[in-house]
Amino acid sequence: MENPVKTTEERILEAAKRVFHAKGYDGARMQEIADEAGVNKSLVHYYYRNKDNIFQAVFEDAFAQLIAALNEIFISERTFPSKIETFISYYVTFLSKNPYLPLFILNGLYEKPEQIKTMFEKIHLSPDHLMQQIHLQVKEELNLDIDPFHIFINILALSIFPVVARPLIQTIFGFSNEQIGQFYEERKTVVPEFILNALKGYEKR
């Protein structure tokens, strides 16, 4: 840590993250962000002009965090099974530390889907390139008889959904925080195993 002392602007942004992540755009209050940052409400407007602006900053940050790892791992030089394992393990850990993030993102996307593409350019990330990589590996490395796109979506679904649905799982089945932690821990091995087992069924002989 070079500069542990946060600037006011950073403190406001972090406060905004906490508030927006937990309450969403409509539920968040500028006053609450200010309180959370320990500053006057006008100061929030001073640095970010209006609610839309600061929300966008928060959203882009969250989106970048979620997407960056995905891209990095799937573009790397590993074998496909290794990528899946690395990805799931990383995502489950990351998401259970930031449980609000995925739902926050999904909600944001319903409201302003247009901005996604420009956001991808900002992060220097190409969906086509990513899919092309996955396609290559599924078709040429493993020679599987299945649409790579469905595999990709399945990987995301199995990693993300259980985190998003945490309150559902926890209340319905009465899991304690420890138990749900244990459950997520298990998924790091269960999910890659599940996916690789499934892929075996698609092997062309």
Added chain:
Amino acid sequence: MENPVKTTEERILEAAKRVFHAKGYDGARMQEIADEAGVNKSLVHYYYRNKDNIFQAVFEDAFAQLIAALNEIFISERTFPSKIETFISYYVTFLSKNPYLPLFILNGLYEKPEQIKTMFEKIHLSPDHLMQQIHLQVKEELNLDIDPFHIFINILALSIFPVVARPLIQTIFGFSNEQIGQFYEERKTVVPEFILNALKGYEKR
């Protein structure tokens, strides 16, 4: 249809569903619900007293719709593979007709997780019984070496997530409405196949 003429109360509830599903609790406006129903705002209060009340009515209805099918199918007399197929097919169809529902539910659960259990009782539904059924089938009918709970969550994840993430998928990969419809259609066969392929890997020999 015995009585195609809707009462005012029903029209208000349906308007409220549309508004709440699309905008969530905080984003919804009592005025908008009234407009959508074509009535005066006071009428909404006349029938439902306050915003919390009408939201709860909408939420319970949505939750019941989503849970009912799940329970019905998994308690039925089919074989496990048939259940999976039936469930996925039904869910994908139902959800793509009601794309806002799952995200609406997930958001609601973050805000008021306590009410879930009472809601289960209202619908006469026992999570324990459901899990017990799945446990029996996975362990005794198929004799698989995997925790049934993870399978259950995987089934939900693979059915629900792609619908929730529709805006993400559609914008990132530039799918038209037709293409995404085609994609969901494919999933009705791809997902059961994927799951059953995976389960084969867990067969005890």
Added chain:
DNA sequence: ACTACCTTTGACCACCTGGTTAAACCAAAT
């Protein structure tokens, strides 16, 4: 001491929000 510039604050405002109320409406019963 003065200036110049960025930062921070309290007071304020126009507008919107959920909610209330009293009066009007209207169909059925008397």
Added chain:
DNA sequence: ATTTGGTTTAACCAGGTGGTCAAAGGTAGT
């Protein structure tokens, strides 16, 4: 025709909302 009861409306209100603004504070250069 009048009463009665549920239904529907317009007008209104208190509190909260995002946002503005002028002034005060603070800091570095002169």
